[in-house]
Amino acid sequence: MTTQPPSTKLLVHGATLLTVDPQRPDPFVGWFAVGTDGRLTAVEAGEPSAEQLAGAADTLDATGTIIGPGFVSAHSHLFTSGSRGLGMDETLYGWIEAMLRYVMPATPADMYWCTRHGAQDFLRNGITTAYDFTDGGLQFDKTIASFGDRLPSLERQDAQLRAKLDAGLRSLHSVMLAQGDVPRADALAHVEDTVKAAADADPALLLGVAVSGAVQWAPTPDTAALETEVMREHGLVNQAHFLETAEMLELQRSKFAWYAESGALSPQLVFGHFIQTTPEIIATAAAAGCAMSWQPMSNGRLASGVAAIPEMRAAGMRIGMGLDDQSCTDVSDPWNNMRTGIAMVRAQYKDPLAAPVGDVLVMHTRGGAEALGVDDRVGSLRVGRFADFCVVDPRRPDTGPVWDAVGTYVLACSLRNLRSVWVGGEPVAHGADLADPQAAEVESQVHERLARIAADLGR
CATH class of the missing domain: 3.20.20.140 (Metal-dependent hydrolases)
Structure with missing residues (x-):
């Protein structure tokens, strides 16, 4: 008997969500699911069921964080x-x-x-x-x-x-x-x-x-x-x-x-x-x-x-x-x-x-x-859009009590609170570290090539 792979490749739960969806109020504590095509298949308030968690290929417990769209x-x-x-x-x-x-x-x-x-x-x-x-x-x-x-x-x-x-x-x-x-x-x-x-x-x-x-x-x-x-x-x-x-x-x-x-x-x-x-x-x-x-x-x-x-x-x-x-x-x-x-x-x-x-x-x-003209694909956490999102932790470093999640996210958080970045439900950065195995080579190439140009210009 052939087992079908899960249709949900990632389920994220426990975070305060800033969906910027014009059809629903932000913020709320909720969860979302990402399909195998990298698009959001569900965005809901509350907690996912045990069955939904079990049916996902991978899960991310983001309790205590604030998640907004990329x-x-x-x-x-x-x-x-x-x-x-x-x-x-x-x-x-x-x-x-x-x-x-x-x-x-x-x-x-x-x-x-x-x-x-x-x-x-x-x-x-x-x-x-x-x-x-x-x-x-x-x-x-x-x-x-x-x-x-x-x-x-x-x-x-x-x-x-x-x-x-x-x-x-x-x-x-x-x-x-x-x-x-x-x-x-x-x-x-x-x-x-x-x-x-x-x-x-x-x-x-x-x-x-x-x-x-x-x-x-x-x-x-x-x-x-x-x-x-x-x-x-x-x-x-x-x-x-x-x-x-x-x-x-x-x-x-x-x-x-x-x-x-x-x-x-x-x-x-x-x-x-x-x-x-x-x-x-x-x-x-x-x-x-x-x-x-x-x-x-x-x-x-x-x-x-x-x-x-x-x-x-x-x-x-x-x-x-x-x-x-x-x-x-x-x-x-x-x-x-x-x-x-x-x-x-x-x-x-x-x-x-x-x-x-x-x-x-x-x-x-x-x-x-x-x-x-691309809001049908990116820019918000809505079903059908790509699962591009930022996981922000207002406690690392601590910004104090979160009285209003939008206010904390925009006014009190910064790159230092950015825990991870995801594109299409795949992690691309954890803190300052990129998932791309060529990231260090990119940096070396830029330094070497611009040093050559500066030398050619007599700088």
Whole structure:
């Protein structure tokens, strides 16, 4: 007689759950089950039955902990993981120049290891899904805020895709399109090649290919028209760095019309940063269904400003949160990112309700997934979503009595309380230790390769 393997590969019980499920109140003490496909098959209050426990291939007694969904970084640049601490007293364009000094000479193989370093850094810190802006090898000229007339390197972008997959991080793989005066046929062929290169990737990890919007740095409306065409042709999300810095402000704002006139304004368009807005720009973007990604740690570090989060929420915009460049957020800590955002907005508006704690937790989880159009797969602990979650112990080190689990989780806990991180019901990190057997090699490769680049540059 053949015995069927258990349909539940993992059952977690005893924890206080922060599901961020809009259909049920958080928090509650409960349990959840993970199927063999890595998705949640049950999320319930109370304790599982003895039969349910016995029917699971593995169990995790998480009594005394708080479990939340894996964080979503709705705006990330993983390739910068080896470039932290640079441009420390610069605004955006000066920092870009300082960071790219060590990135531009990198080979595709160098970019692979730097990106994998960034991906494993995210996983270690509880970030299980990232919108990743890849580097296409385009040189940025800060004097004219432009990337010049070039096609990005497909080989370079593909190396970064493979790195995320090998690390086990879920991602949207975002690529920059041709910049400047490049023949339209060549630009569209590059997109076709990019989509084809990603076709064989594991769909459980690669949540989609996306566009890295570049109108903020474009010399003509042709960039907006190309991005819109690609969005429609391939059904891609487009996240545009837009209105991030106060430099060249009126020129930046004038380019919002390029997106509007091209027809790009839609639920597929996400504005990254979106700080130097006007009431009219917010109203127009919200009415079209556009989303926004908020990077408070980066915005503070680069002196970019404080986004008008209350006005955008009031207008109905979907808002996610991101860790941005690991070299301008420096420590990829989603708890610090949430607390920084709460403090910046409350101080700006002199109102604690301008950034409610529970709402900010949603922004860094389900809200990011909603902004990117992937909330059917990630961002919350709901049946059918992937079982990506963080196990946080408020007693190690002790944060005191837990009066409100949401308040303790967001305001009092941090990376030091993060006991383990799970992706698809599989452990990927225990404390600072990664499950990936190649984790140490990744670190060695990054140090050796960047040391070679620095030596070649005479540093």
